[in-house]
Amino acid sequence: MKLAQITAYLESLAPLAYQEDYDNAGLIVGHPDMDVSQALISLDCTEAVVDEAIATRCQVIISHHPIVFRGLKKFNGKTYVERVVEKAIRHNIAIYAIHTNLDNIMTGVNQKICDTLGLKNCRVLAPKHNLLKKLVTFVPQSHAEAVRVALFAAGAGHIGNYSETSFNSDGTGTFKGNEHTNPYVGEPGKRHSESEVRVETIYPAILESKVLMALVLAHPYEEVAYDMYNLTNPNQQVGAGMIGELENGMSEESFLYHIKEKMHCHVIRHTAHTGKHVKKVAVCGGAGGFLLKQAIAAGADVFITADYKYHEFFDADGKLMIADIGHFESEQFTQQLLYEIITKKFSNFAVRLTEVNTNPVKYFI
Template sequence: MKLSQLTTYLETLAPLAYQEDYDNAGLIVGNPDQEIHQVLISLDCTEAVVDDAIHTNCQVIISHHPIVFKGLKKFNGKTYVERVIEKAIRNGIAIYAIHTNLDSVLNGVNAKICEILGLDNCRILAPKQGLLKKLVTYVPTSHTDQVRNALFHAGAGNIGNYSECSFIAEGKGTFKGNEDSDPYVGEPGKRHTEEETRIETVYPANLESKILMALILAHPYEEVAYDLYALTNQHQQIGSGMIGELDVAIDAEDFLYQLKEKMQAHVIRHTAFTGKQIKRVAVCGGSGSFLLKHAIAAGADIFITADYKYHDFFDAEGKIMIADIGHFESEQFTQQLLHEMIQKKFTDLPLRLTSVNTNPVRYFI
């Protein structure tokens, strides 16, 4: 199969439009048309991981963290980033990163953490704004279903667990074409009144071009009238972190023992016990200190994340426990998540989890 088949599928699950501004998700090295026969999955892309791909005859590495975050001006092997890119190119190995876009989707990195911890009733902790828009268009009543179905097929009308959502209202539209017009109804030079339907539906902003093309192709008019509105609504299925609940509240110390075992953490840095049992749990894979206020506002008893700085621990103020389990530890199961996602679609594509431990942190115990 071609590399583009795999990357296109991944981008339907975690669109590149959902990545943070600083990120560099997507195809970093490789030709979309190149043939691939086996895939290597890793949290990071290091020289050792590229060697692993070479030795196991994998043509593409799918990693969570991008090897390149900023533009490279020279390729002389002085940094590990340059050496990784050079080695991958020399050996015809593609590198694809699926980072904060996978963090942001409902069934992404944080959902995997919630699954491992056995949390129920999970939802996005901090839903994002600015990802939704509204389309309003006017269509002759005879073509209402045709146009509406085309918009739905293109990806419009999805709200949470509901699809094909729209609003329609009946009215009368008027227009008069000039001598160069070729109207679907009426005559050039004469005002025409037509029974029309106003269709309103929401859509993800990243699908705008696809949805507008569907509108134009399905609409019978020579000139299609439509309005686009930017929405400030939160997208409840896209955002940062997640929060869920345990079946039964347990003592904080017992929870930390379970957390350490389930997340395979060598050590947990945490704030003082609050005296409360643990029931509601907020999580964020990787660096998540920016979500503390959201975790407190959501009533979480503990916030599990990584990369906490010394002074930031004070921000808990006794309202919540903070548990820093380590960056690698918080995201390591992303490899299994990617394996599951790809295998579900491409059942015959051989997939391997790298044998390389890419965690740059060591613990002296």
């Protein structure tokens, strides 16, 4: 198949618009029209991973972390980033990264951590704002239901766990077409009054073109009247971190053993015990220290993340336990997540999990 078929599907689940400003997710090396028959999945794209792709004849590497974060000015093999990119280009291997956009969706990296730990009733810890818009349109009563159905099918009307949400009010619309019109109702040159329904619904901004196309195709009028509003409401399905609950609470010490077993940790750096019975747990794959205030506000007993600095541990202030399990350890199951996503959609496409341990941190035990 074409590489674009795979990347388009991944981006339909984790849109590039959901990545953080500093990120560089997407197609880094390669062309969308490349023919690909198998992919290699890894957390990081290192030289060893490229060598593995060459040896196993994989035409694309799909990694969580982008190999290129900043602009490259020279390609002389001086850095590992340059060497990876050079080797991939020489061997016609595409490199695709799905990073913070996969972190920020409800079914992404953090949900995988929650599932691994057995957390239930999970929700996004810090939902993103300014991702939603509201559409208002005016439809003759005879076509109101058809327009609603079309808008919902295009992705409008989702609020949390509810779908097909809208508000509808009856009113009267007026219009007068000139000599160049062919109105659905009324006559050119005469003002017409029509019983209409004002239909209001919400939609993700990234789906705007799709929603508007659905509106135009389902609406009977030559000229479709509609309004669009930017909303500051948080999108509860998109954002950083997650919080969930253990089905059966446990002591802090028992929970640390639970983390170590389930997340395959060599070591856990953590703050002092608070004496709490652990029930509610916040998680963030990778460096999630920026979410500490949200974890405390949400009532978490433990906050699991990585890359905490010495002085940042003091910020827990006895309100919860911070458990730093390591960056690689917190995100390692992202590889299985991507494998499941791709193989479920493309059953005849060969997908391999890397056999290279890309964790740059080693432990002397």
